[in-house]
Amino acid sequence: MSQKYQNLFSPGKIGTLELKNRVVMTAMGTGFANPDGTPSERIIKYYEERAKGGVGLIVTEVTRVNDDHGKASDGQLSVSKDENIEALKVFADRIHQYGTKLFVQLHHPGRQNASAAIGGQPVVGPSAIPCGLMQEETRALTTEEVEGLVEDFVNGAKRAKAAGIDGVELHAAHGYLLNQFLSPYTNKRTDKYGGSFENRLRFIEEIINGIRRECGDFPLMVRLSVDEYLDTIGAPEPGIVLEEGVKIVQALEKLGIDAIDVSSGIYETMNTIVEPTSYPQGWRTHLSQAVKAAVNIPVLAANVIRKPEFAEELLSSHTIDFVGIGRGLLADPEWVNKAAEGRECDIRNCISCLHCFExxxxxxxxxxxxxxxxxxxxxxxxxxxxxxxxxAIIGAGPAGMESARVLALRGFKPVIFEKEATVGGQLLLANKPPQKEKIDWLIEYLDNQLKQLGVEVRLNTMATVEEISKLSPYAVFIATGADAFIPGIEGSNLEHVYTTTDILNGAVNLEGKNIAVIGSGMTGLETAELLAEQGNTVTVYEMATQIGAGAYFQNLIDVTTKLARLGVGLHPVHKLHKILDRSIVLEKLDTNEMVETPVDAVVLSLGVRPNNTIANEMKGNFANVKCIGDVNAPREIAQAMSEGYTEAFNLEVKELATV
Known part of the structure; x- marks a missing residue:
């Protein structure tokens, strides 16, 4: 075991339960459970891979305690009925065989739910205040219903204990029901469950007391948003801020909980719950530091922890007692074992792209x-x-590199042809906008794996039928990606007209210019951010009625917030009509008015087209050709990696002839 991480791999205790190390897989929904809420073989295998990978404790995804208005999805785990106990026991046994402990996270979504998930009835909350993100009709729970929910949570814990689960976590974070009762932002009740701090605490207090009464010293942890960050959206009132969050934790400690899982945010402030790639490791360390200084129970926190050395730093500085890792264990289930064995370069790090949440x-x-x-x-x-x-693999982007990695593991001899001087493909453009350096982690991982596996990579080499024929390849994988699309707009061939590729690959450097970016997809917006950071005056024009149409909302919020700080103008319903020497002519589609605006440069971000010329040539000369990544259709990293993996995994093998 690596001596570098003595704190990370030291045993720790939550209540009476001893864990083999300090790594906790924090809860994150999958939707993989059976419709009745029992663990499917798919979900067990998913968690089992993380247990086998060395995690000390796994906290399941949100697990419902109430079937009437507490169901969040069809594929959600459930402890709402006794019939599920036996299946949960099978689940626990599968996890325990690796020395990993298992907690169930008890959950009710409250107002942060879709009516469709609960049979079309209104969603419920402490008060009739709809969630700003979900925008669902919301009904206030009656006092009797709240009392009934107390019993639902307690009974859920009893069932978990009966199934051999090692403990439970109450989900009082991220704006779900327990959080909603604690926060003055969402709790406007006038009965015993609302108003004063003590009354807002009463719901979770009764649940904790009930679990202690029915389950004894059964390990009990609470996940809490100690700061809802409502100031970031200009909310009329603050809700839970850190000072009040710490006060809540101190009250929970007095009630006898065994550990606190520190988090932040609600749905309206989603980017403080699960962060886009621009957020650095440890950006909310101050939250767990404040809690750690105020209580004596163990403190767990997920804090964009990606690297084992950073996890060790947090533990050694007594900022936290347990390291919470969620998305990092989606990216690499063997994160823990690889760190323990000193194989950090083999860890496939999460790049915070948010594809998981999308x-x-x-x-x-x-x-x-x-x-x-x-x-x-x-x-x-x-x-x-x-x-x-x-x-033979043509192209060393993510699709080509991933396919080569898998093919090499299968015992093939991959040979990559890459026309550029380095590997990475489109990733070498994706990593150029500000705060996108986590993309480098993926490039480094794939490059390192290919070197370890002895994969031959021919850089600065154009693939030709003649060169590939010399290899007598069993198969040819085409991963040539896509090129920027230049439309037939008048003036698009002028010298001051560029594509986002020209900007991102460094072929063109602009400073102190007045620049129009045409197109507001994520590439256009991120290129606009880069140009603005470089001291240009930038305006983005978009034909559609909204900026960033089709982009995942968290990434869009992140980049547009930064663009606003940089003074970048965003103008939807503007269609580029023509480009002149010192100006552009735009049509305002809502009024059909033509407007001319002065510019020094134009950057086109109007999508890309598959670079499939060579694919057609190869198909005409080789029998076994597979196309992967953007050469099929321009998409994202996820699709490129997926096609590279699956085509390599599924490549059929014919027996070699024996002599």
């Missing part, structure tokens, strides 16, 4: 950098049957 909102959790995540059953055994046969 996908879970769409109904099926995925990880952009780990295509196997959630498909552990489907891709359980990697066949080592390549028999040394050569596979």
């Amino acid at each position: 996908s879970i909102f769409a109904g099926n959790l995925e990880c952009a950098v780990n295509p196997r995540m959630g498909r552990e059953l489907e891709y359980d055994h990697l066949q080592k049957d390549g028999q040394g046969q050569t596979v």
